[in-house]
Each structure stands twice: as C-alpha cells, then as structure tokens.
Amino acid sequence: MSPELVVGLLSLVAVYAVLSHALEVRLVTLPMVFTATGLAIGLAGADIVPIHGAREVVHLVAEVTLVLVLFSDASRISLRALSGGFVIPLRMLLIGMPLTVLFGTLIAKWVSPDQSWALAMLVAAILTPTDAALSQPVVTSDAVPGPISRGINVESGLNDGLALPIVLVAATLAAGAGTIDAAQQPGGLAAFALKQIVLGPLVGVAIGFGAARLLDVAIRAGTLTEVYQGIFFLSIAFIAYFGAELVGGNGFIAAFTGGLAFGNSLRASARFIEEFMEGEGQLLTMLTFLIFGAVLAPLGFQHASLKTLALAVLFLTVVRMLPIWLSLAGSGLGSYEKLFLGWFGPRGLASILFVLFVLERFEVPGRDELIACVVLTVLISIVAHGLTASPLAARFAGRAPAGRGGGQPVAETPDDP
Numbered sequence: 001m002s003p004e005l006v007v008g009l010l011s012l013v014a015v016y017a018v019l020s021h022a023l024e025v026r027l028v029t030l031p032m033v034f035t036a037t038g039l040a041i042g043l044a045g046a047d048i049v050p051i052h053g054a055r056e057v058v059h060l061v062a063e064v065t066l067v068l069v070l071f072s073d074a075s076r077i078s079l080r081a082l083s084g085g086f087v088i089p090l091r092m093l094l095i096g097m098p099l100t101v102l103f104g105t106l107i108a109k110w111v112s113p114d115q116s117w118a119l120a121m122l123v124a125a126i127l128t129p130t131d132a133a134l135s136q137p138v139v140t141s142d143a144v145p146g147p148i149s150r151g152i153n154v155e156s157g158l159n160d161g162l163a164l165p166i167v168l169v170a171a172t173l174a175a176g177a178g179t180i181d182a183a184q185q186p187g188g189l190a191a192f193a194l195k196q197i198v199l200g201p202l203v204g205v206a207i208g209f210g211a212a213r214l215l216d217v218a219i220r221a222g223t224l225t226e227v228y229q230g231i232f233f234l235s236i237a238f239i240a241y242f243g244a245e246l247v248g249g250n251g252f253i254a255a256f257t258g259g260l261a262f263g264n265s266l267r268a269s270a271r272f273i274e275e276f277m278e279g280e281g282q283l284l285t286m287l288t289f290l291i292f293g294a295v296l297a298p299l300g301f302q303h304a305s306l307k308t309l310a311l312a313v314l315f316l317t318v319v320r321m322l323p324i325w326l327s328l329a330g331s332g333l334g335s336y337e338k339l340f341l342g343w344f345g346p347r348g349l350a351s352i353l354f355v356l357f358v359l360e361r362f363e364v365p366g367r368d369e370l371i372a373c374v375v376l377t378v379l380i381s382i383v384a385h386g387l388t389a390s391p392l393a394a395r396f397a398g399r400a401p402a403g404r405g406g407g408q409p410v411a412e413t414p415d416d417p
Helices: 003-025 030-043 051-075 087-111 117-126 132-140 146-178 188-221 227-246 251-265 271-302 306-316 318-327 335-343 349-361 367-398
Strands: none
Touching: 003 030, 003 271, 030 132, 030 271, 030 367, 051 146, 051 227, 051 251, 051 271, 051 349, 087 117, 087 146, 087 306, 087 318, 117 146, 117 349, 117 367, 132 146, 132 367, 146 188, 146 251, 146 335, 146 349, 188 227, 188 251, 227 251, 271 349, 271 367, 306 318, 306 367, 318 335, 335 367, 349 367
8 A cells, every 4th residue: 555545544643533333423434434435446447456466455354354263253242141031032043043144044045046045045044243333322222222232243243253154064065166265175075064063163162262271370370461361362362273274173153152261261350351352452453343344345346236236135124034033933022122122133244254164165156146145244334334323322211101010011931130
C-alpha cells in the first residue's frame, strides 16, 4: 500500500475509535464503516494489498482472525451454564442449526439445479453461522430480556465451530479429487475427512486443558504478569491450531475445542480474554471487513446475478427464520420473540472467513457463484441487521419489565438463572 493509503486507513481507525459510541447510537456499526471503506477503495482501483501477494495476505488475515475468533468465543462459553438455563440457545443450536443447513441445501439446489448436492450443502454450511457483532445493540440492550440476548450471543459463539465439520466435509465432497489436502492423503477423501474431524478435537481439548492448568499454576506461583496473560492466550490458540495440523487434524476445529477446554478448565479469572479480544481482536475484525470490502465485494459484484441475490435474501429470511421458529415450538415464547430470534441471525465474519478458507484449500466448482452469494448475503446483512438492531430491541421495553432478567416473554424458562 502507498503511504497515503496507510495514513488514511489508520486515520479512519483513530476517528472511528473516538466516535465509536456516538456512531453506535446513530445505528452506524463497525462492519458498515470498514466494509464501505474497503468497497470504495476496491471500486476506485486502489490496492489495499499488493497484487502479487493478495492471495497470501487475504489467506493469512482470514486464518489468523478465524483461529482467534473460534478460540476466544469458545473459551467464553460455560458448559455448566449450557447444561442448566440455556434452553433457548440449545434449541437453536441442536434443532435450528441442522434444519437451517438442511433447508439451505434444498433451497440452494432448487435455485441452482445444475449444481451438485455437495456444493449446495457447502453454500448452506458457509451461510449458516451467525455473527452477533453485526447486531451488537441486541446483545447489550437492557430492553431485551436476558434469555433472548443470551440466546443470540451463545448461538453465534458456538455455531461457527459446529459448522466447521460440515463445511469441511461439503468442501471435500464438492471438490472431489481436486482438494489440495485430500489429494496428498492415503486412503482417499473419507480417511482425510475422518482424520480432520477426529484428530482436531482431540488435539484441541488436550492443549486447551493443559494450557489452563499451566496458567493456573503460573498465576498461583506469581511467575506470570497480567500483561503476558493475553500473549499466553494468543500463543495457545495457535499452538492448538498448528498442533492439529501437524498430526493431520483440522486446526480450526482444534482452535474451537481448545478454547472450549481452556475456558471451562481455567480456575483463575478469564477477564484477560475479553480485554484481549476487545483490543487486538477488534483491530483484526476491522482489517477483515476492510479486506472483504476491498477484495471480495468487487469480485462478488462481478459475478452477481438474480440467482445469487435470491439466495442471499432467502438465506437471511426463510432459510434462517423458519428453522428457528420450528426449533422454539413448545418453548412458550411468543411470536415476536421467535421472529426476533429468527431475524437476528446476521451473517458476517464466520461466513467471510469460511469462504476464504474454502477457496484457498479446495478446488470447488462454481467458485464465482459461491463468492457472489456470500458477498451479497453479508452485505445485505451488514446493512439490514445493523439498521434494525436498536429499533427492534427497543420494542421490548413496552413488552416486558425493564432489565435483563426476562419478564412475561420468557417466563417459560424456569430453569434460567
């Protein structure tokens, strides 16, 4: 990048930081700002990354961000709490998510009957994970009952990790012999997929559990300063990733299961995880949306069609909202709560990173259509969910008592703490 472009981008980061609260009040979100900036740069013909190294840079940013997002999100999920009062997110994950992949596969095949079933499933798997960051006011608003906001937050934290095996298997099947990794594996595609899905979790759990125990010992012994807790966290995330890759497992699945084991085994305070992700994690998120707007969005526009636009709209509405409605049947939630949970399934970081990962590692057919579908879905989601988050969250103020404890709409979940 030219020095002028670097200074301009850094100035944008500084200005956004200074005005972040004021912008959020006015329904302007981080993804909106940095995607729009990246799109303007891309359409203007400026290179945000050197042309000769664009593929490598995009791949590096995608992998680093996805590893950190998976590890940190999983480390903040309490398995004990999930087994107790998390009825809503469990229903959405265990019933709604499989139904979303199923409905999405059927819809993708119906819209593009000439594509394979494996490619249709890949599209569905990439566009199933949600990103709560695109509708942050829903998660943080005091007007939204606790079980509702918690349901959205927990679902978005877990579904990207749960979608990984489906993305991997679908990409492997869609690519066939063209997959880069599987072609080098003895035993063919089935053995390759099995190793990825089995060894990844095993390595992740072992490293996450061991790291948590080591950190507890270091904190008790006073050998670790607070400054280095974030560095330790960062190093463990990538040890899990590369450790799994070394033995033939999937590094992303290892990062997710490693974070889950780390967060649930750690006895010391885990506040440093949130502090780390609110700083370094936010910078990576800014960079990812910037690259998305500058590199992927213009490419997606080139191959966009009525078919890909229809898929994008359907995935954000029917494909998402119907399975969530069905998964919450009999829960006691009212119609507004079900529609609210179904609508706030924004697509963002996970979908962007998954498509970059697939395009880098697999020679799948219909790559142009896949990019266009993901680009349109994420762009529409950034705008639609960003603009509707605060107004729709505010509607709860007149429907239930103030506060995050619940009220009439969520009285059906007596086991919630």
